[in-house]
Amino acid sequence: MESFILRRLQSWLVAVLLLWLAAFVMRPIERACWQLVQSEQAELRMDSLGKSAGQGVVLGVLGGLRSLVADFAWLQLNRYWEARDRVGLNVLIRLVTRIDPRPEFFWINSARMVGYDVPHWRIATAGGHALLSKAEQGRIIKEQANEALALLEQALNYHPNSARLKVEIGQIYLNRLQDYESAAEWFLRASKEKDAPYYVARIYADLLVLQGKTEVAYTFLKELYLSLPDDPMAQADLVLDRICELEVKLELLSDARFREDRE
Amino acid sequence: MLRLDQILAVCGLTFTEAVRQKFFYIVLLMGAGMLLGAGYFQQFDFGVDELKFVIDFSFGTLFFLGSILVIAASTQLFYSEIENRTAHTLLAKPIRHFDFILGKFFGVQLLMLIFVILLCGLMTVLLFLRVRALPVVEVDGLVHYGEIWLYGLLQWARFGVLSAACLLVGSFARSYLYTMMVSFLFMLVGQLQYIARESHSEITWLPLRWLVQVFAGIFPNLQIFNVGDQLGHMNATGLTSLIAISMLLYAAVYAWVYLCLAWWNFKRREL
Numbered sequence: 001m002e003s004f005i006l007r008r009l010q011s012w013l014v015a016v017l018l019l020w021l022a023a024f025v026m027r028p029i030e031r032a033c034w035q036l037v038q039s040e041q042a043e044l045r046m047d048s049l050g051k052s053a054g055q056g057v058v059l060g061v062l063g064g065l066r067s068l069v070a071d072f073a074w075l076q077l078n079r080y081w082e083a084r085d086r087v088g089l090n091v092l093i094r095l096v097t098r099i100d101p102r103p104e105f106f107w108i109n110s111a112r113m114v115g116y117d118v119p120h121w122r123i124a125t126a127g128g129h130a131l132l133s134k135a136e137q138g139r140i141i142k143e144q145a146n147e148a149l150a151l152l153e154q155a156l157n158y159h160p161n162s163a164r165l166k167v168e169i170g171q172i173y174l175n176r177l178q179d180y181e182s183a184a185e186w187f188l189r190a191s192k193e194k195d196a197p198y199y200v201a202r203i204y205a206d207l208l209v210l211q212g213k214t215e216v217a218y219t220f221l222k223e224l225y226l227s228l229p230d231d232p233m234a235q236a237d238l239v240l241d242r243i244c245e246l247e248v249k250l251e252l253l254s255d256a257r258f259r260e261d262r263e
Numbered sequence: 264m265l266r267l268d269q270i271l272a273v274c275g276l277t278f279t280e281a282v283r284q285k286f287f288y289i290v291l292l293m294g295a296g297m298l299l300g301a302g303y304f305q306q307f308d309f310g311v312d313e314l315k316f317v318i319d320f321s322f323g324t325l326f327f328l329g330s331i332l333v334i335a336a337s338t339q340l341f342y343s344e345i346e347n348r349t350a351h352t353l354l355a356k357p358i359r360h361f362d363f364i365l366g367k368f369f370g371v372q373l374l375m376l377i378f379v380i381l382l383c384g385l386m387t388v389l390l391f392l393r394v395r396a397l398p399v400v401e402v403d404g405l406v407h408y409g410e411i412w413l414y415g416l417l418q419w420a421r422f423g424v425l426s427a428a429c430l431l432v433g434s435f436a437r438s439y440l441y442t443m444m445v446s447f448l449f450m451l452v453g454q455l456q457y458i459a460r461e462s463h464s465e466i467t468w469l470p471l472r473w474l475v476q477v478f479a480g481i482f483p484n485l486q487i488f489n490v491g492d493q494l495g496h497m498n499a500t501g502l503t504s505l506i507a508i509s510m511l512l513y514a515a516v517y518a519w520v521y522l523c524l525a526w527w528n529f530k531r532r533e534l
Contacts, residue, residue, distance in 0.1 A: 023480035033487040064323030
């Protein structure tokens with residue numbers, strides 16, 4: 001009996017030592033490969049242990065099939081959305097974005113559901129727009145907007161340079177929270193990204209005007225106009241019109257006006 | 264000293280036995296069916312562009328079905344020899360335990376090589392046809408076909424590690440089901456090893472920290488072979504030759520260590 005236990009112990013010790021030696025020798029190679037894999041797949045970077053374990057299992061078992069699994073989970077999520085099931089919706093949003101955090105589509109549309117649709121469901125359940133006080137409605141809208149913002153900020157961990165996500169955050173600040181300052185900040189951030197649509201910078205300028213920062217908006221638009229490429233999509237004429245409008249608003253003399261400057 | 268003729272004999276027998284099994288053909292047909300159906304499944308795609316989806320789906324099929332096949336085949340082909348007592352007959356002949364283990368390993372690897380070649384070949388053809396059917400003028404470079412084969416090669420190396428680990432488990436296991444279950448768990452643990460590796464520095468309780476370190480050392484980081492996002496698609500960054508060779512070396516070293524341990528256990532086992 002004793003010799004059996006000793007033999008077993010010996011086997012285990014030899015196994016552990018050998019594997020440890022292999023791990024030690026291979027560590028530099030593993031590190032180099034791992035760094036490369038991690039650099040391309042944000043979901044493999046450690047966030048929280050529970051979340052990383054879940055994503056590791058999904059990746060480890062499904063590999064590339066996770067796109068399809070996430071797509072089917074998204075279809076299921078839409079059934080919850082149709083049924084106005086807030087709890088089911090939240091669970092499925094978490095599931096879909098953990099299975100496959102790569103498509104921005106999942107993040108943006110989930111945030112829209114949470115930020116724009118769910119408040120109406122909650123208000124309807126609580127008695128409807130006519131019965132519920134404005135303050136209570138505002139509280140629900142704010143709560144849901146914050147949830148949507150949290151979701152989008154989580155998405156930025158995976159897509160740090162996404163203009164679409166930043167625009168979406170700006171939209172929520174603007175349309176749901178009427179927080180022009182934060183909205184402007186996010187539109188500005190979005191406008192600096194490579195894939196930013198041209199209109200984002202124009203909205204930023206509008207938001208500056210809404211905050212009463214007309215001169216800052218004027219300076220920004222002038223710089224924007226000069227940096228626009230020769231592309232009809234850039235709508236340089238529209239920017240120029242806005243500049244003119246601001247010049248009128250700022251009551252600038254003709255010799256201080258932008259058009260004259262350029263000529 | 265390795266005796267090549269005996270290893271080849273066991274390898275040949277293992278391979279013949281493997282290709283006689285219906286399971287191989289079922290998995291192969293499932294794989295082919297899934298690849299052919301990628302175009303159909305694409306209509307459920309919300310997130311990524313068509314080619315990226317097809318490449319992801321194809322890589323996923325190879326990864327997922329290959330893992331099932333290698334674990335099932337290694338376990339079946341090794342453990343059945345013990346269960347049916349045919350290992351007795353083989354080892355009574357001048358075949359050493361290590362030759363037997365190596366023969367089994369190479370037999371399964373040959374089977375997996377055929378599986379990988381067939382699926383990668385089908386993937387290449389399907390993607391080529393899909394690209395040609397796209398309404399774009401410039402189709403060159405939309406898919407990096409060479410990288411599809413590189414992915415296949417890396418997965419084959421990963422299957423090698425899994426196969427060797429199955430043989431190790433089989434060398435001490437007392438039942439077929441146990442071998443299969445533990446091998447699947449091994450794969451999962453290997454995929455999650457990076458978490459142990461990266462979180463051990465945050466653990467303040469020293470004994471637990473050591474335990475996690477030992478654990479991280481015992482299992483290979485199988486997640487390093489998860490390079491589907493880096494390969495195949497026009498926007499993929501690709502892998503350098505050095506990294507690809509490093510991955511192959513990593514798999515070879517771990518497979519070799521597991522095979523040595525499997526031999527050590529198998530030799531001491533009372534059949």
